[in-house]
Amino acid sequence: MVEVTRREFLKVTGMTLAGSSVAMLGFAPETAIAEVRQFKLARATETRNTCPYCSVACGILMYGLGDGAKNAKSSIFHIEGDPDHPVNRGTLCPKGASLIDFIHSEGRLLYPEYRAPRSDKWQRISWEEAYDKIARLLKKDRDANFVAKTADGLTVNRWLTTGVLAASASSNEAGYITHKVVRSLGILAFDNQARV
Amino acid sequence: MPRILEKGQIEALESRAIPPIILPDPTRVFAARAARLAGLATDDPLGGYLGFAAALARAQEEVVGSPHRPAVDPAAIATALEHRMPPLPARGLTRGREWREILRRVAASLSDAQGFPDAVHVMAQRIGAAGDAELEAIAERLLSAEGRDRDPAAAPVVIAALQVYWVALAAGLDVGRLAMPEEAAVCPVCGMPPVASVVKATAPLDGYRYLHCGLCATEWHRVRVQCTQCGGSRGVALHSIEGRSPAIRAETCDGCRSYRKIFYLEHDAEVDPLADDLASIALDLLLAEADFHRASPNPWLWQPGP
Numbered sequence: 001m002v003e004v005t006r007r008e009f010l011k012v013t014g015m016t017l018a019g020s021s022v023a024m025l026g027f028a029p030e031t032a033i034a035e036v037r038q039f040k041l042a043r044a045t046e047t048r049n050t051c052p053y054c055s056v057a058c059g060i061l062m063y064g065l066g067d068g069a070k071n072a073k074s075s076i077f078h079i080e081g082d083p084d085h086p087v088n089r090g091t092l093c094p095k096g097a098s099l100i101d102f103i104h105s106e107g108r109l110l111y112p113e114y115r116a117p118r119s120d121k122w123q124r125i126s127w128e129e130a131y132d133k134i135a136r137l138l139k140k141d142r143d144a145n146f147v148a149k150t151a152d153g154l155t156v157n158r159w160l161t162t163g164v165l166a167a168s169a170s171s172n173e174a175g176y177i178t179h180k181v182v183r184s185l186g187i188l189a190f191d192n193q194a195r196v
Numbered sequence: 197m198p199r200i201l202e203k204g205q206i207e208a209l210e211s212r213a214i215p216p217i218i219l220p221d222p223t224r225v226f227a228a229r230a231a232r233l234a235g236l237a238t239d240d241p242l243g244g245y246l247g248f249a250a251a252l253a254r255a256q257e258e259v260v261g262s263p264h265r266p267a268v269d270p271a272a273i274a275t276a277l278e279h280r281m282p283p284l285p286a287r288g289l290t291r292g293r294e295w296r297e298i299l300r301r302v303a304a305s306l307s308d309a310q311g312f313p314d315a316v317h318v319m320a321q322r323i324g325a326a327g328d329a330e331l332e333a334i335a336e337r338l339l340s341a342e343g344r345d346r347d348p349a350a351a352p353v354v355i356a357a358l359q360v361y362w363v364a365l366a367a368g369l370d371v372g373r374l375a376m377p378e379e380a381a382v383c384p385v386c387g388m389p390p391v392a393s394v395v396k397a398t399a400p401l402d403g404y405r406y407l408h409c410g411l412c413a414t415e416w417h418r419v420r421v422q423c424t425q426c427g428g429s430r431g432v433a434l435h436s437i438e439g440r441s442p443a444i445r446a447e448t449c450d451g452c453r454s455y456r457k458i459f460y461l462e463h464d465a466e467v468d469p470l471a472d473d474l475a476s477i478a479l480d481l482l483l484a485e486a487d488f489h490r491a492s493p494n495p496w497l498w499q500p501g502p
Contacts, residue, residue: 026313083403
C-alpha cells in the first residue's frame with residue numbers, strides 16, 4: 001500500500017498546501033487556491049507519425065486540440081518535423097511542411113469513388129464494392145495478359161500489364177505483406193514508395 | 197561494395213547526435229533561477245513565497261562560488277561509472293562536511309533577510325543552531341524514498357544547500373563517461389527524480405526535450421511525446437491553463453495518471469524548470485481535480501507526509 005499513499009501524497013490540493021512549506025513558513029496559499037476557480041484546463045496533443053509523401057519517411061509531430069472525449073472531434077492545427085527522428089531531425093521539405101493543408105484540404109479523398117467508363121461523374125461507392133471492382137478488373141487483366149512461358153519455352157510466370165504503387169508510410173511488416181501479395185500474382189512493375 | 201567508414205568519420209557523425217546529458221553550470225544555475233524567481237514574485241498568488249524562493253536562490257548563488265569546492269572519493273565515482281550507475285547517488289553518497297557549511301551560510305543569509313514572515317526567521321535560526329547530527333538526519337529523511345517525518349518548513353532550505361553541494365560536484369564530472377539511465381525518471385548523475393521537462397529552443401538543441409534534475413540540475417535527453425514516468429506514449433496529452441502562457445504545460449499520461457510539467461522555451465526563453473514549476477501551482481491544483489498525480493515533487497515545496 002506504500003505506492004498508494006505516496007501517490008496520494010503527490011496530489012497537490014488546497015488541503016495539502018495548507019500543511020506545505022508555503023504555509024509552514026508563514027506565507028498564505030489561500031490566494032493561489034482561490035484563484036484556480038477562474039481557470040480552465042485546456043488539453044492538446046502531440047502525435048508522432050511518418051510523413052506520407054515519399055520514401056525518405058521523415059518523422060513528424062502533429063499538434064492537435066481537443067479534450068479526447070469520445071464524441072469530440074479533435075482537430076490538428078499544426079505539423080512540424082520530429083526533432084527526435086533520426087532521419088530528418090526536425091526538418092521537413094516544402095511538401096512535408098505543408099502537410100496541414102493536405103489534412104484539411106476540401107479535395108481530400110475520404111471514401112472510395114468510381115467514375116464509370118465514358119462518364120464525367122464520380123459516384124461514391126462502398127469499400128466492399130471498391131474491393132470487388134478492383135479484384136474483378138485485376139483478374140480480367142491477368143487472365144488476358146499473364147505470360148506463363150516465353151516463345152522459346154522458358155517459364156517466366158509474369159504479368160506485365162498491371163503495376164502497383166503501394167504506401168510510403170507503412171511499416172516493414174506491411175511492406176512484406178504487400179510484396180508477397182503483389183509478387184505472387186506475377187506483377188513486376190511494383191514500387192512500395194513514391195519517389196520525389 | 198560495403199561502405200567502410202574511415203578513421204575519424206564516426207566521430208564526425210557523432211557530432212550530429214543529440215547530446216544525451218548536459219551537466220550544470222554552477223555559475224549560471226542559481227543566478228538564472230534567482231533572477232527568474234524575482235521576476236515571477238512581482239505577481240505572486242502564492243502570497244510572497246516566490247519572493248522567499250528568490251532570496252533562497254540568491255543565497256545559493258552567493259555560496260556556490262565559496263572557496264571550499266566539495267570533493268568526494270574519486271574511487272567511489274570510478275566504481276559507479278564502471279557499473280553504469282549514477283556516480284553521485286543522492287541516496288548512498290557519503291556527504292562531505294562542506295554541505296553543512298553551505299547550509300549554515302544559506303540559513304544565516306535568510307535570518308538576516310527583511311520582509312518575510314517570522315516563521316522564516318525562526319526556521320533559519322533553528323537550522324543555524326542545529327548540530328551536525330541533526331542536520332544529517334534531516335537531509336537523510338529528505339533524500340530517502342519514503343515521505344515520512346519530513347519537516348516542510350526546513351526542507352526547502354536544507355534541499356537548497358544540498359543542491360549547491362550536488363551541482364558543484366556534478367559540474368566536475370566527465371560527461372562522456374556517464375551512462376543514460378534506462379528509467380526516464382532517474383537522474384544519470386544523482387539518481388533523483390526530475391522536477392520537470394524543458395523543450396529547448398536554440399540551436400543545436402532546438403526541439404529536444406530534456407529532463408531537469410531537481411537536485412543536481414543535470415539535464416538528460418528524452419524523446420518527446422512519451423510519459424516520463426511509465427514510458428508509455430498512448431494517451432499522452434499536454435494540459436495547460438486556458439489563456440495562460442503556452443510555455444507552461446503539463447505532460448499527462450492516461451495510462452499511469454501521472455504528470456510532469458513541460459516548459460517550451462520557444463514561447464518563453466527565461467523559463468527555469470524549478471522556478472516556473474513553483475510559480476504554476478494553479479496547474480497542479482487543476483490537474484489534481486482532474487485526477488492526475490504529480491510524478492515527483494518540487495524540491496522547494498514539500499507537503500506533509502501521509
